Amino acid sequence: MTNTSGSMTSTTPGLVNAHHHLYSALARGMPAPRATATSFAHMLELVWWRLDAAHDVDSIYWSAKLGALEAALAGTTCIIDHHESPNAIEGSLEAITRACEEVGVRVRACYGVTDRWGDNGVLHQKVSPLSTMTKAAQRGLEECERHIKAGGDGMVGVHAAFSCSNETLEAASELAQRLGVGVHIHVAEANDDLQAGARLAHLAKDNWLLVHGVHLDRELAGWLAHNPRSNMNNGVGYAKPTTRPNPVVLGSDGIGADMAEESRLAYVRLREFDTSQTPDTVAGWMHNARRLFPASETDEVTWRYPAAENAWHAAFTTAMRVESVKVNNQLVVQAGTTTRVDEAEVRHKARAAAQRLHQRMESL
Numbered sequence: 299m300t301n302t303s304g305s306m307t308s309t310t311p312g313l314v315n316a317h318h319h320l321y322s323a324l325a326r327g328m329p330a331p332r333a334t335a336t337s338f339a340h341m342l343e344l345v346w347w348r349l350d351a352a353h354d355v356d357s358i359y360w361s362a363k364l365g366a367l368e369a370a371l372a373g374t375t376c377i378i379d380h381h382e383s384p385n386a387i388e389g390s391l392e393a394i395t396r397a398c399e400e401v402g403v404r405v406r407a408c409y410g411v412t413d414r415w416g417d418n419g420v421l422h423q424k425v426s427p428l429s430t431m432t433k434a435a436q437r438g439l440e441e442c443e444r445h446i447k448a449g450g451d452g453m454v455g456v457h458a459a460f461s462c463s464n465e466t467l468e469a470a471s472e473l474a475q476r477l478g479v480g481v482h483i484h485v486a487e488a489n490d491d492l493q494a495g496a497r498l499a500h501l502a503k504d505n506w507l508l509v510h511g512v513h514l515d516r517e518l519a520g521w522l523a524h525n526p527r528s529n530m531n532n533g534v535g536y537a538k539p540t541t542r543p544n545p546v547v548l549g550s551d552g553i554g555a556d557m558a559e560e561s562r563l564a565y566v567r568l569r570e571f572d573t574s575q576t577p578d579t580v581a582g583w584m585h586n587a588r589r590l591f592p593a594s595e596t597d598e599v600t601w602r603y604p605a606a607e608n609a610w611h612a613a614f615t616t617a618m619r620v621e622s623v624k625v626n627n628q629l630v631v632q633a634g635t636t637t638r639v640d641e642a643e644v645r646h647k648a649r650a651a652a653q654r655l656h657q658r659m660e661s662l
């Protein structure tokens with residue numbers, strides 16, 4: 299089709315970010331870590347576990363709103379989110395869902411439970427598989443249950459096997475089965491989680507969403523969310539998704555939601571590993587994501603490029619711009635900006651919320 303300015307455009311279904319952390323949208327500009335991380339677990343402790351501990355419901359809302367806005371602008375209409383905020387558990391999924399609805403993007407939310415915060419509020423670097431479930435983990439499961447029973451699109455979230463007791467892993471699995479949803483969990487992202495395969499083998503189901511799997515030592519049932527940018531950023535290794543039997547989908551792991559860009563990165567990283575691969579492999583991962591989040595098929599993204607739907611064009615055309623986005627047949631992006639919320643206002647208020655959040659981080 300030709301738009302009013304005479305340039306050629308093309309349309310695709312909505313894109314899906316199969317693993318996001320909307321709570322990290324306000325991380326940009328946060329205080330520098332107090333030390334240089336010496337391992338993946340140390341980095342989590344220095345950076346990400348300080349950020350999630352500093353969140354309150356207001357900052358969760360603005361983080362999700364900014365993240366949703368940036369997703370919409372990139373043509374990503376469906377977000378599968380994994381959320382943690384140990385000092386603001388109750389109401390967190392409602393805040394995320396509301397923020398996404400206001401922008402006009404779809405979200406499948408979960409609270410990611412963990413036993414790393416002991417009942418005394420102390421952070422445990424190592425969680426024994428044989429320890430008992432913490433109150434915080436129980437409250438996280440209850441938040442997932444409340445969200446799903448209220449009719450929300452959701453999953454049961456688990457941070458990772460290494461930060462949970464067996465009791466918690468089993469309770470999450472049991473709750474997911476009871477609610478008819480999958481478990482969304484980080485799996486063997488780094489060497490710190492090498493036991494994940496052994497500990498989850500008897501629990502994992504086909505509707506689970508296994509995130510990363512970089513160091514996974516066996517086959518595990520579920521979808522595999524591959525996050526190449528995050529894996530490179532953290533230096534954890536390459537997940538080699540083409541060597542896995544699982545259906546592969548792409549996620550950003552919290553670094554934005556520009557899935558066209560993520561797919562181009564996934565492609566060049568794949569080629570570095572195996573030059574016999576073609577763009578059709580990554581296009582297949584994008585297609586898998588539409589099966590995982592079928593509502594994306596009914597969404598419509600119009601690109602300022604005449605062949606956005608062609609895998610070979612999409613793999614090599616950088617900075618393919620989004621002109622408009624329709625969700626549920628309603629325009630949520632028009633002429634490159636959001637229609638339901640004022641882009642400038644959201645960015646301004648999110649920046650103020652980020653400053654408050656970063657101040658709280660300093661005091662933790």
Ligand SMILES: [Zn+2]
Binds near residue numbers: 319484551
């Ligand atoms: Zn993640």
